[in-house]
Amino acid sequence: MENDLLDRRCRGRVRALKSSRTFAAGGGLVVRLLLGAALLAVWWTVYRRLDTLAEWLAYSVLPFERGSHLGAAVEFFAYESPKVLMLLVLVVFAVGIVRTFFTPARTRRILSGRSESVGNVLAALLGIVTPFCSCSAVPLFIGFVTAGVPLGVTFSFLVSAPMVNEVALVLLFGMFGWKVALLYLATGLAIAIASGWVIGKLKMERHVEEWVFEIPAGAGESEAPPAWSGRIRAGTDAVRDIVGKVWLYVLAGIAVGAGIHGYVPENFMASFMGRDAWWSVPLAVLVGVPMYSNAAGVIPVVQSLLGKGAALGTVLAFMMAVIALSLPEAIILRKVLKPRLVATFFGVVALGIILIGYLFNFLM
Amino acid sequence: MKKLQILGTGCAKCNALTEAVRRAAAEIGPDHEIEKVTDLRQIMSFGVMTTPALVVDGKVAVAGKVPTHDEIKVLIGANA
Numbered sequence: 001m002e003n004d005l006l007d008r009r010c011r012g013r014v015r016a017l018k019s020s021r022t023f024a025a026g027g028g029l030v031v032r033l034l035l036g037a038a039l040l041a042v043w044w045t046v047y048r049r050l051d052t053l054a055e056w057l058a059y060s061v062l063p064f065e066r067g068s069h070l071g072a073a074v075e076f077f078a079y080e081s082p083k084v085l086m087l088l089v090l091v092v093f094a095v096g097i098v099r100t101f102f103t104p105a106r107t108r109r110i111l112s113g114r115s116e117s118v119g120n121v122l123a124a125l126l127g128i129v130t131p132f133c134s135c136s137a138v139p140l141f142i143g144f145v146t147a148g149v150p151l152g153v154t155f156s157f158l159v160s161a162p163m164v165n166e167v168a169l170v171l172l173f174g175m176f177g178w179k180v181a182l183l184y185l186a187t188g189l190a191i192a193i194a195s196g197w198v199i200g201k202l203k204m205e206r207h208v209e210e211w212v213f214e215i216p217a218g219a220g221e222s223e224a225p226p227a228w229s230g231r232i233r234a235g236t237d238a239v240r241d242i243v244g245k246v247w248l249y250v251l252a253g254i255a256v257g258a259g260i261h262g263y264v265p266e267n268f269m270a271s272f273m274g275r276d277a278w279w280s281v282p283l284a285v286l287v288g289v290p291m292y293s294n295a296a297g298v299i300p301v302v303q304s305l306l307g308k309g310a311a312l313g314t315v316l317a318f319m320m321a322v323i324a325l326s327l328p329e330a331i332i333l334r335k336v337l338k339p340r341l342v343a344t345f346f347g348v349v350a351l352g353i354i355l356i357g358y359l360f361n362f363l364m
Numbered sequence: 365m366k367k368l369q370i371l372g373t374g375c376a377k378c379n380a381l382t383e384a385v386r387r388a389a390a391e392i393g394p395d396h397e398i399e400k401v402t403d404l405r406q407i408m409s410f411g412v413m414t415t416p417a418l419v420v421d422g423k424v425a426v427a428g429k430v431p432t433h434d435e436i437k438v439l440i441g442a443n444a
Contacts, residue, residue: 104414131428133375139412
């Protein structure tokens with residue numbers, strides 16, 4: 001009886017503690033939301049004023065003349081650098097958080113057993129939001145295939161994940177406008193879906209190394225979904241990781257762009273990369289395929305080509321060829337795919353990229 | 365004596381995890397066996413899809429990222 005009473009009082013106190021803790025936690029959430037909103041407001045105010053800031057820096061603080069080549073180049077650099085970096089930080093942070101909702105295990109569950117077509121579209125879309133590091137391309141491939149994700153669908157994922165990433169999109173948006181970024185997104189997805197679908201139709205399952213299928217399907221990571229603080233941590237980790245890796249490339253790219261902006265005459269590139277040079281698209285893709293670069297590294301080249309007259313389709317094709325396919329990737333994939341399948345994979349994707357290049361040269 | 369295995373095919377993050385695990389383990393005590401697993405078949409046998417991954421005494425403790433120093437210590441120390 002006594003114990004009963006004690007029990008009840010204890011329980012009552014625990015309940016009171018729990019509810020006060022929840023209140024504190026709720027209060028903590030409110031504080032964090034307010035902080036986030038404040039940071040966003042600061043970001044936006046600075047972002048809007050960047051062009052005036054750049055002008056002030058180039059012409060009032062530094063002794064350049066308006067209309068001079070160097071002045072134009074410096075102003076361009078002073079405007080584009082913080083703009084692109086700020087965009088990068090914001091978007092990488094946001095995508096980092098979105099990615100915590102899409103673990104590879106979850107993606108695999110969604111895709112396993114799907115029919116083609118629907119599966120290809122889903123896989124391409126999921127490739128954008130599922131966290132993907134090129135070193136885990138092979139474990140991911142094996143994990144997908146052994147868990148019942150059709151081969152073609154897996155390939156759609158493998159094409160979209162490295163190519164359609166937020167860094168590429170932000171950089172394209174920041175430096176060339178939303179239309180180019182949207183174009184890249186749409187065509188990237190189209191190529192991922194189409195090439196995965198084609199490879200599925202070719203029924204090349206027997207060109208996967210046999211030992212892959214002998215691996216029992218793992219249960220995948222059974223981690224509990226993270227709390228919001230964990231998700232935000234993932235966002236800040238992503239910013240530190242990704243922006244920390246690419247910021248130098250971004251600045252280099254903008255510097256190149258600034259130099260061109262100020263100095264190189266228009267239409268310099270048009271003669272051999274313009275729309276009329278029909279062979280420029282396949283050539284660009286051929287040159288780009290074996291090259292390896294992350295999205296940020298290829299932007300300087302994209303800047304110089306586009307800025308001085310190269311056709312948009314050719315440049316997009318080159319960028320995609322560099323990012324989506326590379327010699328190191330072929331070597332890595334060779335561990336799990338027989339040569340014929342690696343070649344088919346590369347061939348189909350390259351062909352898709354070439355077609356897109358032609359299409360846009362024709363349309364624009 | 366805990367057996368710590370780091371799964372990864374040799375990219376920068378895998379090496380970073382190895383280093384971080386070595387540092388954390390050294391702080392806890394000397395009785396840790398640290399092994400780097402680079403063979404794909406072995407990696408897949410743990411059911412891991414995202415490298416790098418840390419396996420403590422046969423159980424996957426974390427996969428796909430490099431945890432902080434303190435987090436690693438908890439992961440190594442928590443499995444009794």
